[in-house]
Amino acid sequence: GAVVSQHPSRVICKSGTSVKIECRSLDFQATTMFWYRQFPKQSLMLMATSNEGSKATYEQGVEKDKFLINHASLTLSTLTVTSAHPEDSSFYICSARAAGTRTGELFFGEGSRLTVL
């Protein structure tokens, strides 16, 4: 099946620093990638939809200047948490949809656990 690689899997940073998380589709082209965040005992919450070559679409309540998303190629999307604070500590996971379908299954990365001290 299709493989999505995400890293780093874990990152610890100091408050005020920026952290970049990468999401790569290894064996298929992903015109659309999705970024989710999961707090303990909660569901995966969609943060933004990333479209190759265009600006990301952010969900209500998600600050676009705080969570910068870049989808410069058909195989790579990045999420940068800028000026991270302890409340940004969470589990972040990306997924990609195979081209040509809206109902098709998503292929997920392994997720990244961010801890901001």
Place this chain on the structure above:
Amino acid sequence: ILNVEQSPQSLHVQEGDSTNFTCSFPSSNFYALHWYRWETAKSPEALFVMTLNGDEKKKGRISATLNTKEGYSYLYIKGSQPEDSATYLCASNTGTASKLTFGTGTRLQVTL
């Protein structure tokens, strides 16, 4: 129902037991229902994508049914094995939006 809800939150069964979980989702503007299996420290893996009312899908010992009119889906595991231990997520794709709304998952633990 406004959100995707799953029950139970967790389940502990013995090897060989059969079990099932429920996913409830908004029935209006339904487009598709997804089931994923998520093992610890791994990526969620797609099990089924279901679109038609009355649909039933099967993969090995795992099967799922779909009722779009009343907004629920069941996932069944026959003869549970320890390797079935995982969190099972369902997600609904509604209206014209292409994004998925996830439930909180059912965490299954199968012991010997």
